[in-house]
Amino acid sequence: MKPKGKNIGLTIKLIIDKLKDIKVIVSGSSALELSSDINEPLTGRKIEMVMSGISYQEMCDHHGMMEERRLLETRLRYGMYPEVITHPERSEILLRELTTGYLYKDVFNSKM
Numbered sequence: 001m002k003p004k005g006k007n008i009g010l011t012i013k014l015i016i017d018k019l020k021d022i023k024v025i026v027s028g029s030s031a032l033e034l035s036s037d038i039n040e041p042l043t044g045r046k047i048e049m050v051m052s053g054i055s056y057q058e059m060c061d062h063h064g065m066m067e068e069r070r071l072l073e074t075r076l077r078y079g080m081y082p083e084v085i086t087h088p089e090r091s092e093i094l095l096r097e098l099t100t101g102y103l104y105k106d107v108f109n110s111k112m
Contacts, residue, residue, distance in 0.1 A: 009042065016045045054080045
């Protein structure tokens, strides 16, 4: 569920404070957009985690160095997004969805 509106920070704070049995997970590539909309501090109510992508070493450990060398051109072309790796037959479609849906949006919305 993607909360909408300028009061997202206040909404999250109220859920955390009033509904003690409820845990809220806010994630996704919209983090840049979301962070600019949160005006309410969540101090003491949040744990921030940065999820890195899959590394080349992890892929070598899983598939073996020879297999990853064989797939190097594909990895360079389509990236190592989990969905692309697990569904290589859909790599082109998935990459197009990722770039139009998230990557360009994050790049153009970031403040440099």
